Amino acid sequence: MIRATSIIRREAVDEDLIVDMITLDHGDRYRRRIVLHADGGTALLLDLDKLDVLEDGDAIRLDSGWLVQVRAAPEKLIEVRTDDSLDLLTLAWHIGNRHVSAEIARDAIYLAYDHVLLDMLQGLGARTEIVERPFRPVRGAYHHHEQGGHSHHHSHGHSHG
Incomplete structure (x- = not known):
């Protein structure tokens, strides 16, 4: 092969x-x-x-x-939008708190489809739409360190209760 x-x-x-x-x-x-x-x-x-x-x-x-x-490849995604950039930042915080991959655009956030996340985001007032497009999530904060041959391991010290 x-x-x-x-x-x-x-x-x-x-x-x-x-x-x-x-x-x-x-x-x-x-x-x-x-x-x-x-x-x-x-x-x-x-x-x-x-x-x-x-x-x-x-x-x-x-x-x-x-x-x-x-x-x-195109994938089934949730497109998340709001009328206010502060509201979109708040939604980004909630998404990040769940440790899911997200693609961040200037006026939208894209997530892999998950009905639980969809319900949560709608409950928080987000405008959501199911779209099909390539998913290009943001790489992790430590990605550039890992490329150099070392990484920084840490614990979050918080719970998701």
């Missing part, structure tokens, strides 16, 4: 080296080791040194040097 051991970020992708595309949802874009099947039929073993996120437009470098470009 063809192995892929590195990720080429979107800005550095050489279009001439792309031999296939692969469409992945958010969960499958956050991997270290997995067998994948690209849209055009290329089977490959993604075998990274450490867990990483494949972003829309990135490419996976095959052992041969060729690239398989990554596309973010």
Whole structure:
């Protein structure tokens, strides 16, 4: 099986080296080791040194040097909006307190669909809509440290009662 051991970020992708595309949802874009099947039929073993996120437009470098470009698959999401930016920030706090992945836009927050979160957000006065689009959540605050080979472990010291 063809192995892929590195990720080429979107800005550095050489279009001439792309031999296939692969469409992945958010969960499958956050991997270290997995067998994948690209849209055009290329089977490959993604075998990274450490867990990483494949972003829309990135490419996976095959052992041969060729690239398989990554596309973010559309997913069922909750779009959260309010009429007031302070209200949206308050909703972001509530979402963060539940430790769920979120994509933050200037005037909206996007979350993976969950009926419990949907009910909570509507109860807090959010305007919500179910949409289907690629999910690009914000990476964790310590992501850049992990990329450098070390991480900062901590405990939250609070409860979710």
